[in-house]
Amino acid sequence: MSNYKIVDLFSGAGGFQIGFEREGFETILSTDFDEDCEKVHKKNRPNVPFLRMDVHDLSSEILDKYVGKDTNIDVLIGGPPCQGFSTIGKRVSSDPEKRTAFDPRNTLFREYIRILNYLKPKFFVMENVQGLLTRDKGRIFEEVKETFRKTGYEFNYVILNAADYGAPQIRNRVFFYGNRVGVKMTPPIPSCDGSEEKPYKTVGEAIGDLASVPDDASINHVALKHGDINIRRYALIPEGGRLPEDQLPPELYRKNFGNTFKRLHRDKPSLTMVPGHNAFPIHPWLNRSLTVREAARIQTFPDDYIFMGPRQKQCMQVGNAVPPIMAQCWAKYLREELDKYYGNK
The missing domain is CATH 3.90.120 (DNA Methylase; Chain A, domain 2)
Known part of the structure:
Protein backbone atom coordinates (compact mmCIF):
# COMPACT_ATOMS: atom_id res chain seq x y z
CA MET A 1 0.00 0.00 0.00
CA SER A 2 1.13 3.56 -0.69
CA ASN A 3 2.31 5.36 2.42
CA TYR A 4 0.03 8.35 2.48
CA LYS A 5 1.20 10.86 5.09
CA ILE A 6 -0.54 12.13 8.21
CA VAL A 7 0.17 14.62 10.99
CA ASP A 8 -1.53 13.97 14.33
CA LEU A 9 -2.22 16.90 16.67
CA PHE A 10 -3.28 16.45 20.32
CA SER A 11 -2.33 12.82 19.81
CA GLY A 12 -2.72 11.67 23.43
CA ALA A 13 -2.02 7.96 23.61
CA GLY A 14 -2.21 7.60 19.83
CA GLY A 15 -5.53 5.86 19.16
CA PHE A 16 -6.18 7.94 16.05
CA GLN A 17 -2.71 7.10 14.71
CA ILE A 18 -3.07 3.37 15.29
CA GLY A 19 -6.17 3.26 13.10
CA PHE A 20 -4.52 5.15 10.26
CA GLU A 21 -1.28 3.21 10.46
CA ARG A 22 -3.25 -0.04 10.16
CA GLU A 23 -4.37 1.21 6.76
CA GLY A 24 -0.82 1.99 5.65
CA PHE A 25 -0.62 5.69 6.50
CA GLU A 26 2.76 7.05 7.60
CA THR A 27 2.84 9.41 10.61
CA ILE A 28 5.19 12.28 9.76
CA LEU A 29 4.69 14.02 13.11
CA SER A 30 2.76 13.32 16.30
CA THR A 31 2.48 15.99 18.96
CA ASP A 32 1.05 16.46 22.44
CA PHE A 33 2.06 18.50 25.49
CA ASP A 34 1.70 15.71 28.08
CA GLU A 35 4.90 14.06 29.30
CA ASP A 36 3.25 10.71 30.03
CA CYS A 37 1.75 10.61 26.54
CA GLU A 38 5.26 11.22 25.25
CA LYS A 39 6.39 8.15 27.24
CA VAL A 40 3.57 6.12 25.67
CA HIS A 41 4.71 7.08 22.18
CA LYS A 42 8.37 6.36 22.88
CA LYS A 43 7.43 2.99 24.38
CA ASN A 44 5.11 1.86 21.61
CA ARG A 45 6.29 3.64 18.47
CA PRO A 46 9.88 4.80 19.02
CA ASN A 47 10.46 5.35 15.30
CA VAL A 48 7.55 7.77 14.84
CA PRO A 49 8.59 11.43 15.28
CA PHE A 50 6.96 12.85 18.43
CA LEU A 51 7.18 16.43 19.65
CA ARG A 52 6.13 17.29 23.20
CA MET A 53 5.11 20.93 23.33
CA ASP A 54 2.18 23.29 23.72
CA VAL A 55 0.36 23.53 20.40
CA HIS A 56 0.37 27.32 20.70
CA ASP A 57 4.15 27.14 20.34
CA LEU A 58 4.02 24.93 17.27
CA SER A 59 5.21 27.61 14.85
CA SER A 60 5.65 27.45 11.11
CA GLU A 61 9.42 27.24 11.63
CA ILE A 62 9.05 24.20 13.89
CA LEU A 63 6.60 22.58 11.50
CA ASP A 64 9.03 23.13 8.63
CA LYS A 65 11.80 21.55 10.67
CA TYR A 66 9.89 18.44 11.67
CA VAL A 67 7.43 18.02 8.82
CA GLY A 68 9.42 19.54 6.02
CA LYS A 69 8.40 22.65 4.12
CA ASP A 70 7.73 20.71 0.93
CA THR A 71 6.28 17.56 2.50
CA ASN A 72 2.98 16.57 0.94
CA ILE A 73 0.62 15.90 3.88
CA ASP A 74 -2.44 13.90 2.90
CA VAL A 75 -4.48 13.99 6.12
CA LEU A 76 -4.41 16.06 9.30
CA ILE A 77 -6.00 14.26 12.25
CA GLY A 78 -6.47 15.11 15.91
CA GLY A 79 -8.83 15.70 18.78
CA PRO A 80 -8.34 18.96 20.71
CA PRO A 81 -8.73 18.34 24.47
CA CYS A 82 -12.41 18.28 25.15
CA GLN A 83 -12.97 18.63 28.89
CA GLY A 84 -14.09 22.24 28.48
CA PHE A 85 -16.90 21.04 26.21
CA SER A 86 -17.84 17.90 28.11
CA THR A 87 -21.31 17.34 29.54
CA ILE A 88 -19.76 15.26 32.34
CA GLY A 89 -18.49 17.02 35.43
CA LYS A 90 -18.09 20.72 36.08
CA ARG A 91 -17.90 22.84 32.97
CA VAL A 92 -16.65 26.37 32.59
CA SER A 93 -17.62 29.08 30.17
CA SER A 94 -15.70 29.67 26.95
CA ASP A 95 -16.46 33.40 27.11
CA PRO A 96 -13.13 35.26 27.37
CA GLU A 97 -14.91 38.13 29.13
CA LYS A 98 -15.63 35.83 32.08
CA ARG A 99 -11.98 35.55 33.01
CA THR A 100 -12.54 33.61 36.22
CA ALA A 101 -14.40 30.87 34.37
CA PHE A 102 -12.46 30.82 31.10
CA ASP A 103 -11.19 27.39 30.04
CA PRO A 104 -8.44 27.62 27.38
CA ARG A 105 -9.20 24.06 26.26
CA ASN A 106 -12.33 25.46 24.61
CA THR A 107 -10.23 27.36 22.05
CA LEU A 108 -7.67 24.73 21.05
CA PHE A 109 -9.67 23.95 17.91
CA ARG A 110 -8.40 27.31 16.61
CA GLU A 111 -4.84 25.98 16.85
CA TYR A 112 -5.86 22.87 14.93
CA ILE A 113 -7.31 25.08 12.19
CA ARG A 114 -4.25 27.37 12.21
CA ILE A 115 -2.04 24.37 11.51
CA LEU A 116 -4.54 23.07 8.94
CA ASN A 117 -4.18 26.37 7.09
CA TYR A 118 -0.39 26.12 7.16
CA LEU A 119 0.11 22.47 6.23
CA LYS A 120 -2.71 22.42 3.67
CA PRO A 121 -3.35 18.66 3.76
CA LYS A 122 -5.76 17.26 1.21
CA PHE A 123 -8.11 15.94 3.91
CA PHE A 124 -8.68 16.48 7.62
CA VAL A 125 -10.61 14.76 10.41
CA MET A 126 -11.07 16.41 13.83
CA GLU A 127 -12.78 14.63 16.73
CA ASN A 128 -14.48 16.06 19.81
CA VAL A 129 -17.19 15.39 22.35
CA GLN A 130 -20.82 15.76 21.35
CA GLY A 131 -21.23 18.47 24.00
CA LEU A 132 -19.35 20.88 21.75
CA LEU A 133 -22.50 21.26 19.64
CA THR A 134 -24.62 22.72 22.45
CA ARG A 135 -22.05 24.29 24.78
CA ASP A 136 -22.74 27.96 25.52
CA LYS A 137 -26.06 27.73 23.64
CA GLY A 138 -24.30 26.64 20.46
CA ARG A 139 -21.97 29.64 20.25
CA ILE A 140 -18.80 27.54 20.24
CA PHE A 141 -20.20 25.28 17.54
CA GLU A 142 -21.03 28.27 15.35
CA GLU A 143 -17.52 29.63 15.85
CA VAL A 144 -15.98 26.29 14.90
CA LYS A 145 -18.02 26.16 11.69
CA GLU A 146 -17.27 29.77 10.81
CA THR A 147 -13.54 29.24 11.37
CA PHE A 148 -13.57 26.17 9.13
CA ARG A 149 -15.45 28.12 6.45
CA LYS A 150 -12.64 30.66 6.32
CA THR A 151 -10.10 27.94 5.49
CA GLY A 152 -11.61 27.33 2.07
CA TYR A 153 -11.99 23.62 2.80
CA GLU A 154 -15.25 21.93 1.95
CA PHE A 155 -16.28 20.49 5.32
CA ASN A 156 -19.08 18.88 7.27
CA TYR A 157 -19.64 17.26 10.64
CA VAL A 158 -21.33 14.11 11.92
CA ILE A 159 -22.06 12.43 15.25
CA LEU A 160 -20.88 8.82 15.21
CA ASN A 161 -21.27 6.05 17.77
CA ALA A 162 -18.19 3.84 18.21
CA ALA A 163 -20.47 0.79 18.68
CA ASP A 164 -21.61 1.20 15.07
CA TYR A 165 -18.00 0.73 13.93
CA GLY A 166 -17.08 -2.38 15.86
CA ALA A 167 -16.14 -1.07 19.31
CA PRO A 168 -17.87 -2.76 22.29
CA GLN A 169 -18.81 0.65 23.64
CA ILE A 170 -21.58 3.23 23.31
CA ARG A 171 -19.49 6.31 22.59
CA ASN A 172 -20.96 9.26 20.69
CA ARG A 173 -18.46 11.75 19.32
CA VAL A 174 -18.62 14.53 16.77
CA PHE A 175 -16.26 14.40 13.81
CA PHE A 176 -15.50 17.41 11.62
CA TYR A 177 -14.14 16.33 8.26
CA GLY A 178 -13.31 17.98 4.97
CA ASN A 179 -11.01 18.36 1.98
CA ARG A 180 -9.63 20.85 -0.51
CA VAL A 181 -9.56 18.54 -3.54
CA GLY A 182 -13.22 18.62 -4.55
CA VAL A 183 -14.35 15.34 -2.99
CA LYS A 184 -17.98 15.03 -1.87
CA MET A 185 -17.22 13.29 1.40
CA THR A 186 -19.49 11.03 3.41
CA PRO A 187 -18.85 9.42 6.81
CA PRO A 188 -17.54 5.84 6.90
CA ILE A 189 -20.23 3.20 6.50
CA PRO A 190 -21.17 1.54 9.83
CA SER A 191 -20.47 -2.17 10.22
CA CYS A 192 -22.83 -2.80 13.17
CA ASP A 193 -26.34 -1.66 14.03
CA GLY A 194 -27.38 -3.86 16.93
CA SER A 195 -29.52 -6.09 14.72
CA GLU A 196 -29.32 -9.87 14.57
CA GLU A 197 -27.52 -9.57 11.24
CA LYS A 198 -25.06 -6.92 12.43
CA PRO A 199 -24.85 -7.27 16.22
CA TYR A 200 -22.88 -4.94 18.42
CA LYS A 201 -19.67 -6.22 19.96
CA THR A 202 -20.10 -6.90 23.67
CA ASN A 320 -9.54 10.27 25.96
CA ALA A 321 -8.49 8.26 22.92
CA VAL A 322 -10.29 7.82 19.63
CA PRO A 323 -10.96 4.05 19.49
CA PRO A 324 -8.43 2.66 16.99
CA ILE A 325 -11.08 0.57 15.24
CA MET A 326 -13.12 3.73 14.62
CA ALA A 327 -10.07 5.62 13.39
CA GLN A 328 -9.33 2.74 11.05
CA CYS A 329 -12.77 3.11 9.47
CA TRP A 330 -11.97 6.76 8.68
CA ALA A 331 -8.54 5.75 7.38
CA LYS A 332 -9.92 3.06 5.09
CA TYR A 333 -12.43 5.51 3.63
CA LEU A 334 -9.81 8.23 3.13
CA ARG A 335 -7.35 5.78 1.58
CA GLU A 336 -9.97 4.93 -1.03
CA GLU A 337 -10.52 8.62 -1.76
CA LEU A 338 -6.78 9.26 -1.98
CA ASP A 339 -6.32 6.30 -4.30
CA LYS A 340 -8.94 7.79 -6.61
CA TYR A 341 -7.43 11.26 -6.32
CA TYR A 342 -3.90 10.17 -7.21
CA GLY A 343 -5.17 7.74 -9.83
CA ASN A 344 -7.00 10.56 -11.61
CA LYS A 345 -4.04 12.96 -11.68
Whole structure:
Protein backbone atom coordinates (compact mmCIF):
# COMPACT_ATOMS: atom_id res chain seq x y z
CA MET A 1 0.00 0.00 0.00
CA SER A 2 1.13 3.56 -0.69
CA ASN A 3 2.31 5.36 2.42
CA TYR A 4 0.03 8.35 2.48
CA LYS A 5 1.20 10.86 5.09
CA ILE A 6 -0.54 12.13 8.21
CA VAL A 7 0.17 14.62 10.99
CA ASP A 8 -1.53 13.97 14.33
CA LEU A 9 -2.22 16.90 16.67
CA PHE A 10 -3.28 16.45 20.32
CA SER A 11 -2.33 12.82 19.81
CA GLY A 12 -2.72 11.67 23.43
CA ALA A 13 -2.02 7.96 23.61
CA GLY A 14 -2.21 7.60 19.83
CA GLY A 15 -5.53 5.86 19.16
CA PHE A 16 -6.18 7.94 16.05
CA GLN A 17 -2.71 7.10 14.71
CA ILE A 18 -3.07 3.37 15.29
CA GLY A 19 -6.17 3.26 13.10
CA PHE A 20 -4.52 5.15 10.26
CA GLU A 21 -1.28 3.21 10.46
CA ARG A 22 -3.25 -0.04 10.16
CA GLU A 23 -4.37 1.21 6.76
CA GLY A 24 -0.82 1.99 5.65
CA PHE A 25 -0.62 5.69 6.50
CA GLU A 26 2.76 7.05 7.60
CA THR A 27 2.84 9.41 10.61
CA ILE A 28 5.19 12.28 9.76
CA LEU A 29 4.69 14.02 13.11
CA SER A 30 2.76 13.32 16.30
CA THR A 31 2.48 15.99 18.96
CA ASP A 32 1.05 16.46 22.44
CA PHE A 33 2.06 18.50 25.49
CA ASP A 34 1.70 15.71 28.08
CA GLU A 35 4.90 14.06 29.30
CA ASP A 36 3.25 10.71 30.03
CA CYS A 37 1.75 10.61 26.54
CA GLU A 38 5.26 11.22 25.25
CA LYS A 39 6.39 8.15 27.24
CA VAL A 40 3.57 6.12 25.67
CA HIS A 41 4.71 7.08 22.18
CA LYS A 42 8.37 6.36 22.88
CA LYS A 43 7.43 2.99 24.38
CA ASN A 44 5.11 1.86 21.61
CA ARG A 45 6.29 3.64 18.47
CA PRO A 46 9.88 4.80 19.02
CA ASN A 47 10.46 5.35 15.30
CA VAL A 48 7.55 7.77 14.84
CA PRO A 49 8.59 11.43 15.28
CA PHE A 50 6.96 12.85 18.43
CA LEU A 51 7.18 16.43 19.65
CA ARG A 52 6.13 17.29 23.20
CA MET A 53 5.11 20.93 23.33
CA ASP A 54 2.18 23.29 23.72
CA VAL A 55 0.36 23.53 20.40
CA HIS A 56 0.37 27.32 20.70
CA ASP A 57 4.15 27.14 20.34
CA LEU A 58 4.02 24.93 17.27
CA SER A 59 5.21 27.61 14.85
CA SER A 60 5.65 27.45 11.11
CA GLU A 61 9.42 27.24 11.63
CA ILE A 62 9.05 24.20 13.89
CA LEU A 63 6.60 22.58 11.50
CA ASP A 64 9.03 23.13 8.63
CA LYS A 65 11.80 21.55 10.67
CA TYR A 66 9.89 18.44 11.67
CA VAL A 67 7.43 18.02 8.82
CA GLY A 68 9.42 19.54 6.02
CA LYS A 69 8.40 22.65 4.12
CA ASP A 70 7.73 20.71 0.93
CA THR A 71 6.28 17.56 2.50
CA ASN A 72 2.98 16.57 0.94
CA ILE A 73 0.62 15.90 3.88
CA ASP A 74 -2.44 13.90 2.90
CA VAL A 75 -4.48 13.99 6.12
CA LEU A 76 -4.41 16.06 9.30
CA ILE A 77 -6.00 14.26 12.25
CA GLY A 78 -6.47 15.11 15.91
CA GLY A 79 -8.83 15.70 18.78
CA PRO A 80 -8.34 18.96 20.71
CA PRO A 81 -8.73 18.34 24.47
CA CYS A 82 -12.41 18.28 25.15
CA GLN A 83 -12.97 18.63 28.89
CA GLY A 84 -14.09 22.24 28.48
CA PHE A 85 -16.90 21.04 26.21
CA SER A 86 -17.84 17.90 28.11
CA THR A 87 -21.31 17.34 29.54
CA ILE A 88 -19.76 15.26 32.34
CA GLY A 89 -18.49 17.02 35.43
CA LYS A 90 -18.09 20.72 36.08
CA ARG A 91 -17.90 22.84 32.97
CA VAL A 92 -16.65 26.37 32.59
CA SER A 93 -17.62 29.08 30.17
CA SER A 94 -15.70 29.67 26.95
CA ASP A 95 -16.46 33.40 27.11
CA PRO A 96 -13.13 35.26 27.37
CA GLU A 97 -14.91 38.13 29.13
CA LYS A 98 -15.63 35.83 32.08
CA ARG A 99 -11.98 35.55 33.01
CA THR A 100 -12.54 33.61 36.22
CA ALA A 101 -14.40 30.87 34.37
CA PHE A 102 -12.46 30.82 31.10
CA ASP A 103 -11.19 27.39 30.04
CA PRO A 104 -8.44 27.62 27.38
CA ARG A 105 -9.20 24.06 26.26
CA ASN A 106 -12.33 25.46 24.61
CA THR A 107 -10.23 27.36 22.05
CA LEU A 108 -7.67 24.73 21.05
CA PHE A 109 -9.67 23.95 17.91
CA ARG A 110 -8.40 27.31 16.61
CA GLU A 111 -4.84 25.98 16.85
CA TYR A 112 -5.86 22.87 14.93
CA ILE A 113 -7.31 25.08 12.19
CA ARG A 114 -4.25 27.37 12.21
CA ILE A 115 -2.04 24.37 11.51
CA LEU A 116 -4.54 23.07 8.94
CA ASN A 117 -4.18 26.37 7.09
CA TYR A 118 -0.39 26.12 7.16
CA LEU A 119 0.11 22.47 6.23
CA LYS A 120 -2.71 22.42 3.67
CA PRO A 121 -3.35 18.66 3.76
CA LYS A 122 -5.76 17.26 1.21
CA PHE A 123 -8.11 15.94 3.91
CA PHE A 124 -8.68 16.48 7.62
CA VAL A 125 -10.61 14.76 10.41
CA MET A 126 -11.07 16.41 13.83
CA GLU A 127 -12.78 14.63 16.73
CA ASN A 128 -14.48 16.06 19.81
CA VAL A 129 -17.19 15.39 22.35
CA GLN A 130 -20.82 15.76 21.35
CA GLY A 131 -21.23 18.47 24.00
CA LEU A 132 -19.35 20.88 21.75
CA LEU A 133 -22.50 21.26 19.64
CA THR A 134 -24.62 22.72 22.45
CA ARG A 135 -22.05 24.29 24.78
CA ASP A 136 -22.74 27.96 25.52
CA LYS A 137 -26.06 27.73 23.64
CA GLY A 138 -24.30 26.64 20.46
CA ARG A 139 -21.97 29.64 20.25
CA ILE A 140 -18.80 27.54 20.24
CA PHE A 141 -20.20 25.28 17.54
CA GLU A 142 -21.03 28.27 15.35
CA GLU A 143 -17.52 29.63 15.85
CA VAL A 144 -15.98 26.29 14.90
CA LYS A 145 -18.02 26.16 11.69
CA GLU A 146 -17.27 29.77 10.81
CA THR A 147 -13.54 29.24 11.37
CA PHE A 148 -13.57 26.17 9.13
CA ARG A 149 -15.45 28.12 6.45
CA LYS A 150 -12.64 30.66 6.32
CA THR A 151 -10.10 27.94 5.49
CA GLY A 152 -11.61 27.33 2.07
CA TYR A 153 -11.99 23.62 2.80
CA GLU A 154 -15.25 21.93 1.95
CA PHE A 155 -16.28 20.49 5.32
CA ASN A 156 -19.08 18.88 7.27
CA TYR A 157 -19.64 17.26 10.64
CA VAL A 158 -21.33 14.11 11.92
CA ILE A 159 -22.06 12.43 15.25
CA LEU A 160 -20.88 8.82 15.21
CA ASN A 161 -21.27 6.05 17.77
CA ALA A 162 -18.19 3.84 18.21
CA ALA A 163 -20.47 0.79 18.68
CA ASP A 164 -21.61 1.20 15.07
CA TYR A 165 -18.00 0.73 13.93
CA GLY A 166 -17.08 -2.38 15.86
CA ALA A 167 -16.14 -1.07 19.31
CA PRO A 168 -17.87 -2.76 22.29
CA GLN A 169 -18.81 0.65 23.64
CA ILE A 170 -21.58 3.23 23.31
CA ARG A 171 -19.49 6.31 22.59
CA ASN A 172 -20.96 9.26 20.69
CA ARG A 173 -18.46 11.75 19.32
CA VAL A 174 -18.62 14.53 16.77
CA PHE A 175 -16.26 14.40 13.81
CA PHE A 176 -15.50 17.41 11.62
CA TYR A 177 -14.14 16.33 8.26
CA GLY A 178 -13.31 17.98 4.97
CA ASN A 179 -11.01 18.36 1.98
CA ARG A 180 -9.63 20.85 -0.51
CA VAL A 181 -9.56 18.54 -3.54
CA GLY A 182 -13.22 18.62 -4.55
CA VAL A 183 -14.35 15.34 -2.99
CA LYS A 184 -17.98 15.03 -1.87
CA MET A 185 -17.22 13.29 1.40
CA THR A 186 -19.49 11.03 3.41
CA PRO A 187 -18.85 9.42 6.81
CA PRO A 188 -17.54 5.84 6.90
CA ILE A 189 -20.23 3.20 6.50
CA PRO A 190 -21.17 1.54 9.83
CA SER A 191 -20.47 -2.17 10.22
CA CYS A 192 -22.83 -2.80 13.17
CA ASP A 193 -26.34 -1.66 14.03
CA GLY A 194 -27.38 -3.86 16.93
CA SER A 195 -29.52 -6.09 14.72
CA GLU A 196 -29.32 -9.87 14.57
CA GLU A 197 -27.52 -9.57 11.24
CA LYS A 198 -25.06 -6.92 12.43
CA PRO A 199 -24.85 -7.27 16.22
CA TYR A 200 -22.88 -4.94 18.42
CA LYS A 201 -19.67 -6.22 19.96
CA THR A 202 -20.10 -6.90 23.67
CA VAL A 203 -18.16 -6.35 26.86
CA GLY A 204 -18.01 -10.09 27.46
CA GLU A 205 -16.42 -10.68 24.06
CA ALA A 206 -13.87 -7.95 24.72
CA ILE A 207 -12.73 -8.67 28.26
CA GLY A 208 -14.18 -11.99 29.42
CA ASP A 209 -10.86 -13.85 29.22
CA LEU A 210 -9.12 -11.26 31.42
CA ALA A 211 -11.27 -12.03 34.45
CA SER A 212 -9.03 -14.97 35.37
CA VAL A 213 -5.72 -13.27 34.51
CA PRO A 214 -3.67 -12.32 37.60
CA ASP A 215 -2.62 -8.72 38.14
CA ASP A 216 0.17 -7.82 35.73
CA ALA A 217 1.47 -4.25 35.74
CA SER A 218 3.52 -4.91 32.60
CA ILE A 219 0.29 -5.03 30.57
CA ASN A 220 -1.63 -2.41 32.63
CA HIS A 221 -3.84 -5.12 34.13
CA VAL A 222 -3.97 -4.30 37.83
CA ALA A 223 -7.21 -4.24 39.81
CA LEU A 224 -7.82 -1.39 42.21
CA LYS A 225 -7.76 -2.38 45.86
CA HIS A 226 -11.28 -1.29 46.83
CA GLY A 227 -12.28 -0.79 50.44
CA ASP A 228 -14.69 -3.18 52.12
CA ILE A 229 -17.55 -0.65 52.03
CA ASN A 230 -17.27 -0.15 48.28
CA ILE A 231 -17.01 -3.88 47.67
CA ARG A 232 -20.25 -4.32 49.61
CA ARG A 233 -21.83 -1.61 47.46
CA TYR A 234 -20.61 -3.26 44.26
CA ALA A 235 -22.13 -6.56 45.33
CA LEU A 236 -25.56 -4.88 45.31
CA ILE A 237 -25.29 -3.60 41.72
CA PRO A 238 -27.13 -5.80 39.20
CA GLU A 239 -25.43 -6.63 35.91
CA GLY A 240 -26.11 -3.80 33.48
CA GLY A 241 -27.56 -1.63 36.28
CA ARG A 242 -26.56 0.95 38.83
CA LEU A 243 -26.37 1.08 42.58
CA PRO A 244 -29.87 1.04 44.13
CA GLU A 245 -29.26 4.13 46.26
CA ASP A 246 -32.76 4.12 47.77
CA GLN A 247 -32.27 0.58 49.10
CA LEU A 248 -28.91 0.96 50.78
CA PRO A 249 -28.42 0.34 54.48
CA PRO A 250 -27.31 3.50 56.32
CA GLU A 251 -23.68 2.37 56.62
CA LEU A 252 -23.34 2.16 52.80
CA TYR A 253 -25.02 5.43 51.92
CA ARG A 254 -23.14 8.50 50.71
CA LYS A 255 -23.86 11.45 48.44
CA ASN A 256 -23.02 11.71 44.75
CA PHE A 257 -22.80 8.19 43.39
CA GLY A 258 -21.64 8.42 39.79
CA ASN A 259 -20.52 6.30 36.82
CA THR A 260 -18.14 4.36 39.04
CA PHE A 261 -21.20 2.71 40.62
CA LYS A 262 -22.60 1.35 37.37
CA ARG A 263 -22.02 -2.28 36.39
CA LEU A 264 -21.48 -3.24 32.77
CA HIS A 265 -23.42 -6.06 31.12
CA ARG A 266 -21.47 -8.87 29.50
CA ASP A 267 -23.93 -9.20 26.61
CA LYS A 268 -24.08 -5.51 25.70
CA PRO A 269 -21.69 -2.75 24.66
CA SER A 270 -20.06 -0.79 27.47
CA LEU A 271 -20.86 2.64 28.77
CA THR A 272 -18.50 5.31 27.48
CA MET A 273 -15.03 4.95 28.94
CA VAL A 274 -14.71 8.24 30.83
CA PRO A 275 -11.22 9.50 31.78
CA GLY A 276 -10.14 11.62 34.69
CA HIS A 277 -10.35 9.26 37.67
CA ASN A 278 -8.86 5.99 38.81
CA ALA A 279 -12.04 3.95 38.60
CA PHE A 280 -13.77 2.90 35.40
CA PRO A 281 -17.25 1.26 35.59
CA ILE A 282 -17.75 -2.02 37.44
CA HIS A 283 -16.85 -5.34 35.86
CA PRO A 284 -19.90 -7.34 34.69
CA TRP A 285 -19.44 -10.14 37.24
CA LEU A 286 -16.50 -9.22 39.47
CA ASN A 287 -16.90 -6.78 42.37
CA ARG A 288 -14.27 -4.34 41.18
CA SER A 289 -13.85 -1.62 38.60
CA LEU A 290 -12.25 -2.34 35.24
CA THR A 291 -8.50 -2.43 34.97
CA VAL A 292 -6.75 -0.11 32.54
CA ARG A 293 -6.18 -3.07 30.21
CA GLU A 294 -9.85 -4.02 30.26
CA ALA A 295 -10.80 -0.43 29.44
CA ALA A 296 -8.19 -0.43 26.68
CA ARG A 297 -9.76 -3.60 25.23
CA ILE A 298 -13.14 -1.86 25.20
CA GLN A 299 -11.47 1.07 23.44
CA THR A 300 -10.01 -1.52 20.95
CA PHE A 301 -6.34 -0.90 21.72
CA PRO A 302 -4.13 -3.94 21.00
CA ASP A 303 -2.87 -5.88 24.01
CA ASP A 304 0.77 -5.09 23.27
CA TYR A 305 0.11 -1.34 23.45
CA ILE A 306 1.38 -0.16 26.84
CA PHE A 307 0.21 2.91 28.76
CA MET A 308 2.61 4.85 30.96
CA GLY A 309 2.64 6.99 34.09
CA PRO A 310 0.47 6.89 37.24
CA ARG A 311 -2.76 4.93 37.06
CA GLN A 312 -4.88 8.09 36.81
CA LYS A 313 -2.88 9.20 33.78
CA GLN A 314 -3.24 5.76 32.21
CA CYS A 315 -7.01 6.00 32.67
CA MET A 316 -6.98 9.39 30.97
CA GLN A 317 -4.85 8.08 28.10
CA VAL A 318 -7.32 5.27 27.47
CA GLY A 319 -10.52 7.24 28.05
CA ASN A 320 -9.54 10.27 25.96
CA ALA A 321 -8.49 8.26 22.92
CA VAL A 322 -10.29 7.82 19.63
CA PRO A 323 -10.96 4.05 19.49
CA PRO A 324 -8.43 2.66 16.99
CA ILE A 325 -11.08 0.57 15.24
CA MET A 326 -13.12 3.73 14.62
CA ALA A 327 -10.07 5.62 13.39
CA GLN A 328 -9.33 2.74 11.05
CA CYS A 329 -12.77 3.11 9.47
CA TRP A 330 -11.97 6.76 8.68
CA ALA A 331 -8.54 5.75 7.38
CA LYS A 332 -9.92 3.06 5.09
CA TYR A 333 -12.43 5.51 3.63
CA LEU A 334 -9.81 8.23 3.13
CA ARG A 335 -7.35 5.78 1.58
CA GLU A 336 -9.97 4.93 -1.03
CA GLU A 337 -10.52 8.62 -1.76
CA LEU A 338 -6.78 9.26 -1.98
CA ASP A 339 -6.32 6.30 -4.30
CA LYS A 340 -8.94 7.79 -6.61
CA TYR A 341 -7.43 11.26 -6.32
CA TYR A 342 -3.90 10.17 -7.21
CA GLY A 343 -5.17 7.74 -9.83
CA ASN A 344 -7.00 10.56 -11.61
CA LYS A 345 -4.04 12.96 -11.68
